Amino acid sequence: MKRLAxxxxxxxxxxxxxxxxxxxxxxxxxxxxxxxxxxxxVNAADEPENWLMYSGTLDSQRFSxxxxxxxxxxxxxxxxxxxQIPQIDRAETVPLVVDGIMFVTEAPSNVVALDAATGRQxxxxxxxLPDDLRLCCGRNNRGVAILGETLYMSTLDxxxxxxxxxxxxxxxxxxxAPYQSGYSKTAAPLIVKDRVVTGIAGGEYGIRGFVDAYxxxxxxxxxRTDTIPGPDNPDVKTWAGESWRTGGSASxxxxxxxxxLDLVYWGTGNPGPDWNGDVRLGDNLYSDSVxxxxxxxxxxxxxFQFTPHDVHDWDAIQVPILADIEHEGTTRKVMMFANRxxxxxxxxxxxxxFLVGKPYAKQTWAEGLDENGRPIRLPDxxxxxxxxxVSPSVGxxxxxxxxxxxxxxxxxYVNAYDGEDRYFKRDEDYLEGENFMxxxxxxxxxxxxxxxxxxxxxxxxxxxxxxxxIQPRSTAGITTTAxxxxxxxxxxxxxxxxxAETGEELWHMSVGxxxxxxxxxxxxxxxxxxxxxxxxxxxxxxxxx
Amino acid sequence: xxWKPRFRWAVxxxxxxxxxxxxTEDAAAQDAGNLYDTGVDRRMGEGHFxxxxxxxxxxxxxxxxxTGAPDLTGxxxxxxxxxxxxxxxxxxxxxxxxxxxxxxxxxxNVWQLVTYIESLRTDPxxxxxxxxxxxxxxxxxxxxxxxxxxxxxxxxxRPGPDLSRVGERRDPDELKTDLTDPDKDLAPRWxxxxxxxxxxxxxxGLRMNEDTFTLRIIDDDDxxxxxxxxxxxSYDRIQDSTMPNYGPTLSASDIDDLVAYLFSLxxxx
Numbered sequence: 001m002k003r004l005a006x007x008x009x010x011x012x013x014x015x016x017x018x019x020x021x022x023x024x025x026x027x028x029x030x031x032x033x034x035x036x037x038x039x040x041x042v043n044a045a046d047e048p049e050n051w052l053m054y055s056g057t058l059d060s061q062r063f064s065x066x067x068x069x070x071x072x073x074x075x076x077x078x079x080x081x082x083x084q085i086p087q088i089d090r091a092e093t094v095p096l097v098v099d100g101i102m103f104v105t106e107a108p109s110n111v112v113a114l115d116a117a118t119g120r121q122x123x124x125x126x127x128x129l130p131d132d133l134r135l136c137c138g139r140n141n142r143g144v145a146i147l148g149e150t151l152y153m154s155t156l157d158x159x160x161x162x163x164x165x166x167x168x169x170x171x172x173x174x175x176x177a178p179y180q181s182g183y184s185k186t187a188a189p190l191i192v193k194d195r196v197v198t199g200i201a202g203g204e205y206g207i208r209g210f211v212d213a214y215x216x217x218x219x220x221x222x223x224r225t226d227t228i229p230g231p232d233n234p235d236v237k238t239w240a241g242e243s244w245r246t247g248g249s250a251s252x253x254x255x256x257x258x259x260x261l262d263l264v265y266w267g268t269g270n271p272g273p274d275w276n277g278d279v280r281l282g283d284n285l286y287s288d289s290v291x292x293x294x295x296x297x298x299x300x301x302x303x304f305q306f307t308p309h310d311v312h313d314w315d316a317i318q319v320p321i322l323a324d325i326e327h328e329g330t331t332r333k334v335m336m337f338a339n340r341x342x343x344x345x346x347x348x349x350x351x352x353x354f355l356v357g358k359p360y361a362k363q364t365w366a367e368g369l370d371e372n373g374r375p376i377r378l379p380d381x382x383x384x385x386x387x388x389x390v391s392p393s394v395g396x397x398x399x400x401x402x403x404x405x406x407x408x409x410x411x412x413y414v415n416a417y418d419g420e421d422r423y424f425k426r427d428e429d430y431l432e433g434e435n436f437m438x439x440x441x442x443x444x445x446x447x448x449x450x451x452x453x454x455x456x457x458x459x460x461x462x463x464x465x466x467x468x469x470i471q472p473r474s475t476a477g478i479t480t481t482a483x484x485x486x487x488x489x490x491x492x493x494x495x496x497x498x499x500a501e502t503g504e505e506l507w508h509m510s511v512g513x514x515x516x517x518x519x520x521x522x523x524x525x526x527x528x529x530x531x532x533x534x535x536x537x538x539x540x541x542x543x544x545x
Numbered sequence: 546x547x548w549k550p551r552f553r554w555a556v557x558x559x560x561x562x563x564x565x566x567x568x569t570e571d572a573a574a575q576d577a578g579n580l581y582d583t584g585v586d587r588r589m590g591e592g593h594f595x596x597x598x599x600x601x602x603x604x605x606x607x608x609x610x611x612t613g614a615p616d617l618t619g620x621x622x623x624x625x626x627x628x629x630x631x632x633x634x635x636x637x638x639x640x641x642x643x644x645x646x647x648x649x650x651x652x653x654n655v656w657q658l659v660t661y662i663e664s665l666r667t668d669p670x671x672x673x674x675x676x677x678x679x680x681x682x683x684x685x686x687x688x689x690x691x692x693x694x695x696x697x698x699x700x701x702x703r704p705g706p707d708l709s710r711v712g713e714r715r716d717p718d719e720l721k722t723d724l725t726d727p728d729k730d731l732a733p734r735w736x737x738x739x740x741x742x743x744x745x746x747x748x749x750g751l752r753m754n755e756d757t758f759t760l761r762i763i764d765d766d767d768x769x770x771x772x773x774x775x776x777x778x779s780y781d782r783i784q785d786s787t788m789p790n791y792g793p794t795l796s797a798s799d800i801d802d803l804v805a806y807l808f809s810l811x812x813x814x
Contacts, residue, residue: 087640088640088641089642132648134647204600424604434647440604443603446732469757490756491610494757508757
C-alpha cells in the first residue's frame with residue numbers, strides 16, 4: 001500500500017522524475033530505474049536516453065532526438081553486447097529502456113530485465129501457458145508497456161499481465177478473452193493517461209475484435225470498444241445476416257495517442273473468413289480500418305476504412321504515425337498510414353478526413369482511390385476456387401512492421417514489398433476455436449523475383465522521395481534519429497543504417513538471422529546505443545570506445 | 546493430452562513401437578494409419594489441412610519462409626513414418642511455432658491429416674512409369690552427359706544441383722519439365738550472375754547466394770567468389786537455366802528412361 005500511495009502521489013503530481021536533471025540513471029553512479037509517470041510518457045521525446053513505449057513516443061514516430069551516433073560516424077558502430085533468448089522462436093520484440101534498465105519480451109510470453117549497458121540480467125518473469133493455444137502465426141510477443149513501476153504484457157493465452165518492474169513479480173493478471181475460442185495477445189499495450197489500452201489477436205479464428213482499456217492498479221476493465229458493430233448499431237447492416245458475430249476485425253498491433261485531442265488511434269484487422277467474402281457481404285465495418293477512440297470513454301469519434309469488404313487478408317494492422325505537417329499551405333494535424341493494401345494515406349487526425357492517398361507498393365486490385373479515399377476496385381480480383389493472381393501478396397505491401405517519420409527530413413519511411421499471390425477461396429463453416437479463413441494464398445514465384453525496399457514518402461503528397469532496395473526482402477520495422485539516420489533490418493540477416501535524407505547506405509552488420517523486429521535507441525552514462533532483435537538474439541551496438 | 550476412447554489402444558501401440566522396440570514405427574504406423582487412408586480420408590484430411598495447417602504451411606503445403614513453416618511436399622525433416630507425422634501433429638514440436646493440434650480434434654481426423662500429408666509425396670511404388678530406370682542410368686552417364694554437371698552420391702560435376710535424392714523432391718512430371726523446359730520454375734539458386742568489377746573485368750557464375758549487400762557465385766572453373774555490391778561496378782542477373790533443353794537432342798523414350806532413373810534416386814536407392 002505504501003508503494004501504491006507513492007505511485008498515486010507521483011501520478012497526481014506529474015513529477016518529471018528523470019526530467020529534473022539530464023543525467024541518465026544507471027546502476028553504478030545512481031540507482032537504476034525510476035517510476036514512469038504519465039507526464040514522462042507524454043514528454044517521452046524529451047528524454048531520448050530512454051525508450052519508454054513500443055513506438056518510442058505516443059505519436060509513434062519512432063524518431064529519437066539522440067544524435068551521438070550520426071551519419072558521420074555510424075560506420076564506427078561495434079557490437080557492445082548480445083543477449084540470447086533461451087526460447088527458439090522468432091524474436092519480434094522492441095525492448096523498453098528506463099533509466100538504464102532494458103525490458104525485453106521473449107517468446108512465448110516471458111519478459112526479462114537487463115542492465116542496458118551490459119546486457120546482464122536483473123530478473124526474469126516466465127508466464128505459465130496452457131498447452132492448447134490457438135495461434136495463427138507463431139509464438140510471438142512484441143513488447144511491454146510501463147506506467148509507474150509496473151510493466152504490462154500481453155500473453156498468448158489472451159491475458160494481460162501486470163509485472164513489478166523492479167523484481168519481475170506478478171502483480172495481477174486478467175483474462176481479456178477466452179483463448180479457447182481463438183483469442184490471443186501478442187502486441188505491446190499502450191498507456192493512455194491512467195489506463196492500459198490493449199488490443200486482441202485471433203482474426204483467423206472467427207473472433208469478434210475489440211479494443212480494451214484496463215485499470216493499471218487492479219486490472220479491472222474500464223471500457224471496451226467493439227471493432228465490429230452489434231445489433232444496437234446501424235453499421236451492423238454492413239455485415240450480411242449474422243456474419244458480424246464471427247467477423248474477426250482483430251486489433252493486434254499497438255496504436256497511437258494524441259494527448260491534445262484525447263484520441264486513441266488503433267488499426268483493425270481483416271474481416272473473417274479472410275478470403276471468402278460471400279458469407280459476409282457488405283463493407284464489413286470496422287474491419288481494415290483505423291479507429292479514433294475517445295481516450296476517456298473509448299467511444300468512437302471517427303473511423304476510416306481502408307479496404308471495404310476485404311477478401312485478401314489485408315489487415316489495417318499498421319502503427320499509425322501522428323505529426324503536424326504542411327499540407328496545401330496550411331498546417332494540419334495528420335495521421336500517416338501505409339496500409340497492407342499497398343496504398344499510402346495521409347488523414348486529418350481530428351476528423352478522419354482523407355487528404356492524400358497513393359500506392360507505395362505494387363498493386364493490381366484498384367484503379368485508384370476516390371475523393372474520399374475509398375478504393376475503386378478492378379474487376380476479377382476477388383479470390384476464386386481456381387485462384388486469381390493479385391498484388392500485393394497476402395503479406396501485403398507492408399505489414400505490422402513499424403514505419404517511422406522524421407520531423408527533421410519530413411519523410412515517412414516504410415518497408416515495402418511488390419509481391420503477388422494467387423488467391424483462393426473455399427467454403428468453410430465456423431467452428432469455435434478452429435481456423436475460419438475460407439481460402440488462402442499461394443506464392444506465384446520466389447520472393448527474389450519481386451522488388452522489396454525501404455521507401456521514403458513525402459506525407460504531404462504521397463510521392464516517393466527515395467528507395468533503398470533490399471534483397472530478397474524485409475519484414476523489419478524502422479527507426480529514425482536526429483543523427484540523420486534510418487535503422488532497419490532484413491530477412492537476409494542484416495542490420496543497417498541509411499542516410500535519412502538520401503537513402504544512401506552508411507553501415508551494415510551481418511547479424512546472421514532474419515530481422516523481424518524494429519530497432520530502438522537509448523543512452524546510458526552519456527553513451528548512445530542502438531538495439532535490434534534478430535533471430536533469437538538481442539544485439540546492442542555503440543560507437544567504438 | 547486427451548485421447549478418444551476409440552483410439553486408446555494406440556497409446557500402448559505407439560509406446561511399444563517407440564520405446565520397447567519390439568515393433569518398429571513402420572509396423573505400428575501401418576496398423577494404425579491404414580484405418581484412415583482411403584481416398585475419402587485423403588479428401589477429409591485435405592480439408593483439415595486447409596483449415597488448420599495452411600495458414601503457416603501454405604495452401605499448397607509448400608511452406609512459407611515468413612512463418613518458417615517447412616515444405617511438406619517432399620521428405621519431411623522431423624518425421625519419416627506415419628506414426629512420426631501423427632505424433633508431431635498431436636504433440637507439436639516443443640519450443641517451436643509447431644503447436645499441438647487441439648485436444649478436441651479426434652484421432653481419426655489426425656490420421657486423415659497424416660494420409661493427406663503422405664499423399665503429397667509421390668510414392669514410387671504407386672507409379673508405373675513408361676521409362677526404364679536402368680536404361681535411364683545409361684542415358685545419364687552416356688549421351689545425356691548429365692554427370693558432367695550433376696553429382697549423384699558424391700560423383701559427378703558441380704555446376705548443377707546434386708541429384709542424389711532428386712526423386713524425393715520432384716515428381717515425374719516435374720522431372721520431365723526440368724529436362725525439356727529447364728527455364729521454367731528455375732530456382733534463384735541456379736540463376737547466373739554477371740559481375741563487372743570496377744576495372745571493367747567480368748566474372749560470371751551461378752548464384753550461390755545473394756543478399757542486400759553482397760553476393761556469392763561459383764564460376765565455370767568451380768572457383769568461389771564473394772563480392773560486396775558497393776565495391777563492384779554492376780551486376781546482372783540472368784534468369785535462364787544453364788542446363789540444355791533435352792527435348793530436341795534426346796528421343797522421347799530416352800527422356801522417359803531418364804525420368805525413371807532420376808525418380809528412382811532417393812535415400813533408399
